[in-house]
Amino acid sequence: MRLLPALLIAVAGIPAAAHADALRDQALDLFKPLPSTIPAIKDNPVTPEKITLGRSLFFDPRLSASGVFSCYSCHNLATGGDDNMETSVGHGWQKGPRNAPTALNAVLNEAQFWDGRADDLKAQAKGPIQAGVEMANTPDNVVATLASMPDYVSKFRAAFPGEGDAVTFDNMARAIEAFEATLITPAPFDAWLNGDDHALTAEAKAGLQLFVDKGCSSCHSGVNVGGHGYYPFGLIEKPGSEVLPPGDKGRFAVTETADDEYVFRAAPLRNVGVTAPYFHSGKVWDLSVAVDIMAESQLGEALQPQETKALVAFLDSLTGTMPEVVVPVLPAETATTPRPTSEIQ
Amino acid sequence: MRLLPALLIAVAGIPAAAHADALRDQALDLFKPLPSTIPAIKDNPVTPEKITLGRSLFFDPRLSASGVFSCYSCHNLATGGDDNMETSVGHGWQKGPRNAPTALNAVLNEAQFWDGRADDLKAQAKGPIQAGVEMANTPDNVVATLASMPDYVSKFRAAFPGEGDAVTFDNMARAIEAFEATLITPAPFDAWLNGDDHALTAEAKAGLQLFVDKGCSSCHSGVNVGGHGYYPFGLIEKPGSEVLPPGDKGRFAVTETADDEYVFRAAPLRNVGVTAPYFHSGKVWDLSVAVDIMAESQLGEALQPQETKALVAFLDSLTGTMPEVVVPVLPAETATTPRPTSEIQ
Numbered sequence: 001m002r003l004l005p006a007l008l009i010a011v012a013g014i015p016a017a018a019h020a021d022a023l024r025d026q027a028l029d030l031f032k033p034l035p036s037t038i039p040a041i042k043d044n045p046v047t048p049e050k051i052t053l054g055r056s057l058f059f060d061p062r063l064s065a066s067g068v069f070s071c072y073s074c075h076n077l078a079t080g081g082d083d084n085m086e087t088s089v090g091h092g093w094q095k096g097p098r099n100a101p102t103a104l105n106a107v108l109n110e111a112q113f114w115d116g117r118a119d120d121l122k123a124q125a126k127g128p129i130q131a132g133v134e135m136a137n138t139p140d141n142v143v144a145t146l147a148s149m150p151d152y153v154s155k156f157r158a159a160f161p162g163e164g165d166a167v168t169f170d171n172m173a174r175a176i177e178a179f180e181a182t183l184i185t186p187a188p189f190d191a192w193l194n195g196d197d198h199a200l201t202a203e204a205k206a207g208l209q210l211f212v213d214k215g216c217s218s219c220h221s222g223v224n225v226g227g228h229g230y231y232p233f234g235l236i237e238k239p240g241s242e243v244l245p246p247g248d249k250g251r252f253a254v255t256e257t258a259d260d261e262y263v264f265r266a267a268p269l270r271n272v273g274v275t276a277p278y279f280h281s282g283k284v285w286d287l288s289v290a291v292d293i294m295a296e297s298q299l300g301e302a303l304q305p306q307e308t309k310a311l312v313a314f315l316d317s318l319t320g321t322m323p324e325v326v327v328p329v330l331p332a333e334t335a336t337t338p339r340p341t342s343e344i345q
Numbered sequence: 346m347r348l349l350p351a352l353l354i355a356v357a358g359i360p361a362a363a364h365a366d367a368l369r370d371q372a373l374d375l376f377k378p379l380p381s382t383i384p385a386i387k388d389n390p391v392t393p394e395k396i397t398l399g400r401s402l403f404f405d406p407r408l409s410a411s412g413v414f415s416c417y418s419c420h421n422l423a424t425g426g427d428d429n430m431e432t433s434v435g436h437g438w439q440k441g442p443r444n445a446p447t448a449l450n451a452v453l454n455e456a457q458f459w460d461g462r463a464d465d466l467k468a469q470a471k472g473p474i475q476a477g478v479e480m481a482n483t484p485d486n487v488v489a490t491l492a493s494m495p496d497y498v499s500k501f502r503a504a505f506p507g508e509g510d511a512v513t514f515d516n517m518a519r520a521i522e523a524f525e526a527t528l529i530t531p532a533p534f535d536a537w538l539n540g541d542d543h544a545l546t547a548e549a550k551a552g553l554q555l556f557v558d559k560g561c562s563s564c565h566s567g568v569n570v571g572g573h574g575y576y577p578f579g580l581i582e583k584p585g586s587e588v589l590p591p592g593d594k595g596r597f598a599v600t601e602t603a604d605d606e607y608v609f610r611a612a613p614l615r616n617v618g619v620t621a622p623y624f625h626s627g628k629v630w631d632l633s634v635a636v637d638i639m640a641e642s643q644l645g646e647a648l649q650p651q652e653t654k655a656l657v658a659f660l661d662s663l664t665g666t667m668p669e670v671v672v673p674v675l676p677a678e679t680a681t682t683p684r685p686t687s688e689i690q
Binding site for chain 2: 048056059060061062066067068073076077078079080083084085089092093095272273276285286322324325326327328329332333335339340342
């Protein structure tokens with residue numbers, strides 16, 4: 001007799017559970033929870049030594065010509081893995097052309113940069129270091145800098161054993177990629193996908209249902225809820241020129257194919273709630289406004305305020321828990337370390 | 346019989362031990378090992394809540410007008426608590442007038458800045474935030490920024506309980522000071538002062554003896570081996586104008602007393618081996634060269650190469666162990682957070 005109330009509750013609970021399961025089944029067809037282990041990287045086995053070296057490099061401002069900027073400067077791990085600016089400020093106070101994307105979970109993107117021009121993070125890492133408006137350095141100067149510090153040399157040897165010349169620009173990029181592979185941020189959405197019914201609020205679940213039903217998930221899907229696939233920004237209706245500046249034709253610059261004009265990689269949406277401002281132009285600070293712009297430009301739909309609100313609640317459930325990152329202690333310069341220069345070439 | 350050899354060694358060891366004790370006694374009269382607990386701060390009790398808040402503030406680039414610079418930018422905890430540049434690069438790519446001093450153990454300095462114009466770190470912290478060539482912000486804009494983020498507001502309330510208006514520019518500075526009080530770096534020299542004969546090499550001990558005998562310790566003494574007391578740079582002979590630019594008259598600008606022309610606070614020497622370049626001008630990268638310049642300009646002495654080498658060995662024994670600092674997760678901006686501006690006023 002004592003068991004009956006529990007049994008009644010269990011029976012009464014079936015419809016709700018069934019409903020949650022239906023949404024979850026639908027979601028699991030489209031999305032994937034983050035892995036519980038560091039993702040494997042093709043052609044770059046992740047080892048503890050590589051992670052340690054990569055963390056040092058990620059934090060080292062001496063990878064820039066001026067000594068002012070490190071990877072961390074624009075991919076700030078204290079602020080969602082980006083820099084909270086429209087576009088980054090770099091060497092000589094120059095402004096970058098596009099909003100800095102987050103480094104968090106980036107290892108799981110199919111390609112890197114807004115136009116997908118780098119296949120992976122080891123290719124990506126080499127870009128900003130050499131870009132004149134960002135870190136303005138050269139591979140030769142980076143290698144000379146690193147090779148001038150014995151502690152770096154032994155860290156490279158430990159990370160790339162058996163290589164005669166371990167301190168190379170390629171290995172620097174591989175180590176940075178290995179460190180970035182640790183920047184995985186499991187979120188309430190993952191807990192829910194993994195079976196915890198209480199991990200999402202009712203509003204977030206309603207937002208997820210809208211996200212699927214309206215078609216957002218046609219482009220923003222997979223483990224990073226985006227980050228793979230290329231689509232024209234303004235599929236149905238081009239947004240205003242402030243949000244979509246005519247001068248930046250997106251993937252067209254990579255493929256030189258007319259079809260790729262204003263085509264961008266679908267943004268990965270993990271941690272979108274803490275990585276304002278939005279879009280490649282970085283012109284929109286309010287996530288609700290960004291959601292409305294996407295609904296209009298990509299789906300031709302004007303959302304009701306409560307729909308926008310529910311979608312934002314779902315997107316906020318993608319804000320994850322940062323792994324603990326301890327600030328590294330970097331090797332000190334030596335007599336042969338190239339000196340920083342803030343001059344603009 | 347088996348005990349004899351050990352006894353003989355012990356007896357033979359006496360003179361060396363006595364010698365070590367004599368040097369240690371001399372050293373303990375002049376210097377002090379770092380404390381094993383967080384130093385107390387006058388008028389600002391250090392609490393865990395204040396430290397947590399202060400760490401967030403220290404790492405937050407939104408304390409600068411541009412959103413580019415945080416305290417951490419120039420007082421980089423990965424590179425000895427400074428930025429390894431002659432003078433720092435700040436807002437609008439402007440250069441600061443003097444070399445950025447290390448934040449490590451700075452709480453133990455008697456006064457802050459090269460000219461001692463701030464009594465303590467809470468006064469110091471307010472300087473760079475407002476300096477036009479550094480973070481170029483205003484107290485009002487900083488408070489508006491912090492008060493716009495509910496997570497910051499509750500952190501301020503936890504750190505300053507019972508204060509009606511906890512989010513103030515003063516409290517920001519107090520919290521930063523509390524965090525900086527945790528940046529204490531015990532070094533081999535401390536272990537030796539505390540009684541570990543093996544913590545210093547013979548060369549470092551010889552360097553310490555020279556440091557005392559030549560008179561370096563007349564100015565560089567106390568727990569930070571400097572950081573208190575003011576002395577003319579070029580007491581015996583002015584160094585060249587590159588190292589001592591005629592335009593920067595040091596403490597004269599603070600006191601407007603002719604006696605204070607080219608007077609500076611004796612630099613605290615902890616971690617000097619990892620905080621090149623040297624002097625307020627930041628013009629000297631090699632510690633040996635800096636030591637020679639000091640010997641000539643302050644003591645009127647030309648050192649023998651082996652003396653310089655021993656002095657550098659002693660100074661290297663002041664390089665301490667960094668406490669583990671975990672990168673904080675900062676509150677995300679809200680709709681009312683003032684936006685960053687890279688414009689130069």
